[in-house]
Amino acid sequence: MARKSQTSENGSQQAPAAVEKSAESSIRESVDAATERVEAATKRLATEIDKLVSEGVKTVQSAATEYATKLGENAEVAAEQARKAYSEGQEYVKENPVPSVLGAFAVGLLFGVLLRRS
Numbered sequence: 001m002a003r004k005s006q007t008s009e010n011g012s013q014q015a016p017a018a019v020e021k022s023a024e025s026s027i028r029e030s031v032d033a034a035t036e037r038v039e040a041a042t043k044r045l046a047t048e049i050d051k052l053v054s055e056g057v058k059t060v061q062s063a064a065t066e067y068a069t070k071l072g073e074n075a076e077v078a079a080e081q082a083r084k085a086y087s088e089g090q091e092y093v094k095e096n097p098v099p100s101v102l103g104a105f106a107v108g109l110l111f112g113v114l115l116r117r118s
Contacts, residue, residue: 093100
């Protein structure tokens with residue numbers, strides 16, 4: 001009788017071990033499948049991020065080019081206005097030398113007083 005109980009104990013111990021191995025195998029397959037899905041999703045996400053970054057870079061480059069062009073145009077206009085003001089100033093000084101010298105003297109005197117107070 002002792003033998004029967006040992007055999008049945010061995011038989012019952014073998015069944016849970018087989019179930020455990022089957023469950024372990026099933027879990028490994030599920031984990032492997034989930035890992036593959038996560039890797040595929042990660043690759044798709046990385047591809048989409050690369051596309052978005054590339055589009056963003058193109059947009060920024062386009063905007064920078066546009067602003068640089070506008071800035072260049074504005075600089076040309078400002079330079080032309082500065083040349084015009086300079087030549088008009090030269091003409092004024094040639095036509096009105098005394099008031100120009102007196103004005104320069106007054107401005108110099110005012111700066112001297114302001115600098116001495118500081």
